Amino acid sequence: MRIGELAAAAGTTTRTLRYYESRGLLSARRDGNGHRTYDEDDLAQVRQIRTLQDVGFGLEETRPFVECLRAGHAEGDSCPASQVVYRRKLDELDSMIEQLAAAREKVARQLARAERARDGLAADALVPGGPEPVCELGGRE
Amino acid sequence: MRIGELAAAAGTTTRTLRYYESRGLLSARRDGNGHRTYDEDDLAQVRQIRTLQDVGFGLEETRPFVECLRAGHAEGDSCPASQVVYRRKLDELDSMIEQLAAAREKVARQLARAERARDGLAADALVPGGPEPVCELGGRE
């Protein structure tokens, strides 16, 4: 398999594969013309990388998985080092989600406040249970 | 107020303030020495920018808020354009949170699977030809 075929099979580009190689995440044999040659194991490694990238892993974080595959394991995540990365990523995702949720609430509160101000500071607009003073998010812009 | 003082008051750096100016988000008078001079309004603008940045707004997204302040409003979000940005950011945050939550679940499932495989592998290793727990992440198509 040559680089273009591998790229097509993995759903990526030749540039990306050469980049992976430059980062030491992929290795290639060469044929008589100096062209890179790959086999099914290489395809599996690239697929592993892509799968992880899609879920938000950085390239460096995929390294243990690739090395696990290279070590002969059928799954890149069967090695302890890979699972350590999984757990780290879980924590990372949790804190990111937490941060985003907090940011979302801040923005939502600010928007609600700004809309109340725009609609005028009538007293009933601030009374909870009043005749729905806010929340007309749709239309009219 | 000179640039260093403004930076200190706003909790940022002089480099950042000059950068804002280069982006047209901040304007400065000059004193006899060619040094930038600022007043309280400028401080309010910088604080508005920083507040938004902290919640995840890009610099360009802060522009309507700054212009709103410049237009004489006491709050940067009292202008319609600012509130449009708020709503856009809310949607953006929602979809980001959604994506991250989905990613989190995928990782969690993969980790659980890998751990089951590891635990089961000890038993399987003693019984070659036994049941093979294979399960792949659906990821890309």
Place this chain on the structure above:
DNA sequence: GTACGGCTTGACGCCGACGTCAAGGCAACG
């Protein structure tokens, strides 16, 4: 012959929000 497609290496571009260094000016302090 020559056009074409696929391969090679090398190197610069991109995005965002600055950090950091360079080289110099002006004021105050001792």
Place this chain on the structure above:
DNA sequence: CGTTGCCTTGACGTCGGCGTCAAGCCGTAC
């Protein structure tokens, strides 16, 4: 007088993951 400290502009560096262009080689089809 020199040193410190704040200011000026300009320009390159950073991080990630590639995109894109350049120049050239190789084999095949027409």
